[in-house]
Amino acid sequence: MDISAINPALLLASLMVASTAVLIAAIGELIVEKAGVLNLGVEGMMITGAICGFIVAVTTGSPLLGFVAAAFGGAVLSILFAVLTQFALANQVASGLALTLFGLGLSALMGQSYVGIKPPSSAKLDLPVLSDLPFFGKVLFSHDLMVYFGLALVAATWAFLKYSRAGLILKAVGENHDAAHALGYKVIRIRIMAIMFGGACAGLGGAYISLIRVPQWTEGMTGGVGWIALALVVFASWKPWRVLLGAWLFGGVTVLQLNLQAAGIAIPAEYLSMSPYLITILVLVIMSFDRSGAPASLGRTFHASQ
Amino acid sequence: MIYLEKRPQPAKALSYFTPVLAVLITMVAGGLLFAVLGKNPVEAIRTIFWDPVFGEFAFYYRPQLLVKGGPLILIALGLSLGFKAGIWNIGAEGQYIMGAVAGAGVALALYPLEAWWIFPLMIIAGALGGWAWAMIPALLKVKFGTNEILVSLMLVYVAENFLKAMAIGAMKNPEGFGFPGSRNLQQYPSAHNTEVIAGSGMHWGVAAAFIAAIMGYILLNRHMLGFQIRLTGEAPRAARFSGVNPGRLVLFCMGTAGALAGLAGMFEVAGPAGQITTGFNVGYGFTAIIVAFLGRLHPFGIVLAGLLMALTYIGGEAAQSTMQLPAAAIQVFQGMLLFFLLAVDVLTNYRIRITLGEAA
Incomplete structure (x- = not known):
């Protein structure tokens, strides 16, 4: 084995890429959970977004249109969840699971004739001057647009929740939906919008995997990233910046184990592939000591009595 | 205006009827999907x-019903026990794998010894394998309050990788010409999960179910x-x-x-599947x-539902x-079923009221 073959600049650069999908999906779920809704269907929405984006990008030749379609596809699927939990008042855990099972099947059905095709490649946003910087140029300034979009999304979500009136209302709905209802806020409407935002983000995250990260289509290709996104939200105690930290941690572990596999370490590849999931469990355990951040109405059904 | 009024108690008759209704709606929606x-x-x-x-x-198909339903x-x-109590173990797939690996492990370790106690020992090992895997999220939940949904699900991916490692590593058939996968337990009489009644599809796992x-x-009623x-x-x-x-x-x-998931995995690997493979x-x-x-x-409802779901597989x-219907179409079909089921459940817990004009 040759550890020195692992270049730290390349490692950090690919960490940024590896963390983007889970980052975008987790930020979406963060907003959903801040509104008091637990949507366990992230994996299903991600994979649906992945195939929607893939199909549109391949057909139109434009990755950008692909991402738009992915966001749309994820949001449409999330409406199913919204109808189930907000109008039919179904259990959120079960509905989220249903969404994941359905999304996995639907994406497999949609993607049958797209296996083995290469999508149009996305342009790298090589920032002039900055990308020529030693080390940092490679790590920070020579990525595709979505990497920066993900970072901007974190900042925007943080600002939205902290400084905007709408963000405050969203949090009020998540903390105590009865009080928010009494104040005249439309709890159901706000929650549906949050759920759709979460769906769009999950779709984008999924498309990032199928269009840039891998890039091709295979059944079930998200491989649990949606679930890891859910875990990240818990890890982050519902704080956007800590989602970013968690995404980097996850991306770092993923990239490192792939590099170790490539470097020919003596541990079989299967055991190394377990590491992102095991680290996620470990992190969940450590974070379970801190329950302060969870929205108080999380997962509870709201039904306005007459 | 339509609104929902919470029933003081879930409607009992409807709770029997809604699954049937959901199946019917799914058939219609599925028909539309197939037409598309x-x-x-x-x-x-x-x-x-x-x-x-x-x-x-x-x-030919009827025995398969039991094989898949078991x-x-x-x-x-x-x-269902956990779901009833609000404990969400969704990592049964991983527990199923670990039960199979544990059960097959016992058999492969003892091969080619023939003895009556091998199969019972495998059953115990299978149950213990699944139990141990489920104990990880359970203990973390009890000790630290860690979310059991996420942990049990993460462990599915860990178990899948472990299965792969076993199929191409420790449990690989030494006489398999280098192909991944273990020895076939169907050809190892002491370890083979045979049919209780020949030709019926009723192997020991179905009996156990x-x-x-x-x-x-x-347990639930008495x-x-x-x-x-x-x-x-x-x-x-x-x-x-x-x-x-x-x-x-x-x-x-x-x-x-x-x-129970471990048992299911063990009966599967010793019977219908026969061997540990990467895609077990x-x-x-x-x-x-x-x-x-x-x-x-409900235990008896689950028996019926399991047979129905087996039917959709077969x-x-x-x-x-x-008909060259794509395999994924069935997966979509099964997913839809759960959707409609959850949706029609609103009828058992709420009454739909329709009032004319503005509600006060």
């Missing part, structure tokens, strides 16, 4: 739901523990005041679910979630070969 795919919807539904049981080749029922029975359904019924499970699900606070130990309940529900698990652990809900978390395969 360019297949004759009536023929597709008939191929999936009618032909395997009553059609020309039913003699593991689904076994896993769903375990899951039926026994488990009866025991589940007794035993204090079953009462505590139901109480915890319906009124957690009341349960705590009446002295139910929530931690013990988590350990019991998760442990039982894990053991086919998603029974996830489909069982649908089975548990479709059966209304009919789906038949439709694949005769």
Whole structure:
């Protein structure tokens, strides 16, 4: 084995890429959970977004249109969840699971004739001057647009929740939906919008995997990233910046184990592939000591009595 | 204006009727889906739901019903206990794998010894394998309050990788010409999970599933523990005041679910599947979630639901070969079923009121 073959600049650069999908999906779920809704269907929405984006990008030749379609596809699927939990008042855990099972099947059905095709490649946003910087140029300034979009999304979500009136209302709905209802806020409407935002983000995250990260289509290709996104939200105690930290941690572990596999370490590849999931469990355990951040109405059904 | 009024108690009659209604709606929606795919919807539904049981080749399909239904029922029975109490073990797929690996491990370690006690030992190992895997999220939940949904699910991916490592590593058949996969247990008489009644599809795992359904019924209706499970699900606070130990309940529900899923995996690897391969698990652990809900978390309901779900698998395969219906269409179909089931459930818990004009 040759550890020195692992270049730290390349490692950090690919960490940024590896963390983007889970980052975008987790930020979406963060907003959903801040509104008091637990949507366990992230994996299903991600994979649906992945195939929607893939199909549109391949057909139109434009990755950008692909991402738009992915966001749309994820949001449409999330409406199913919204109808189930907000109008039919179904259990959120079960509905989220249903969404994941359905999304996995639907994406497999949609993607049958797209296996083995290469999508149009996305342009790298090589920032002039900055990308020529030693080390940092490679790590920070020579990525595709979505990497920066993900970072901007974190900042925007943080600002939205902290400084905007709408963000405050969203949090009020998540903390105590009865009080928010009494104040005249439309709890159901706000929650549906949050759920759709979460769906769009999950779709984008999924498309990032199928269009840039891998890039091709295979059944079930998200491989649990949606679930890891859910875990990240818990890890982050519902704080956007800590989602970013968690995404980097996850991306770092993923990239490192792939590099170790490539470097020919003596541990079989299967055991190394377990590491992102095991680290996620470990992190969940450590974070379970801190329950302060969870929205108080999380997962509870709201039904306005007459 | 339409609004929902909460019923003081869930409507009992409706709770039996809604699963049937959901199946019917799914058939209609599924028919539409098949029509969109360019297949004759009536023929597709008939191929999936009618032909395997009553059609020309039913003699071939009927045993398959038990073979596919057995593991689904076994896993769903375990899951239903937890679901009733609000404990969400969704990692049954991983527990199923670990049970299979543990059971097969015992057999492969003893090969080629022939003895009557090998199969019983494998059963114990299978149950223990699944139980141990489920104990990880259970103990973390009890000790640290860690979310059992996420941990049990993460462990599915860990188990899948472990299975791969076993299939190409420690458990690889030394006489397999380098191909991945273990020895075939069907050719190892002491370890083979044979049919109880030849040609019926009823192997020991199916028998275990039926026994488990009866025991589940007794537990839930005649035993204090079953009462505590139901109480915890319906009124957690009341349960705590009446002295139910929530931690013990988590350990019991998760442990039982894990053991039953492990058993299902062990019976599968020793019987229908025959060997440990990289693609051994086919998603029974996830489909069982649908089975548990479709059966209304009731042991006998789960038996019926498991058989119905097995029918969609078998009919789906038949439709694949005769009508070129894509395999994924069945997966979508099963997913839709859970959706509609959850949606029509609103009828059991709420009354739909329609008033003319503005509601006050």
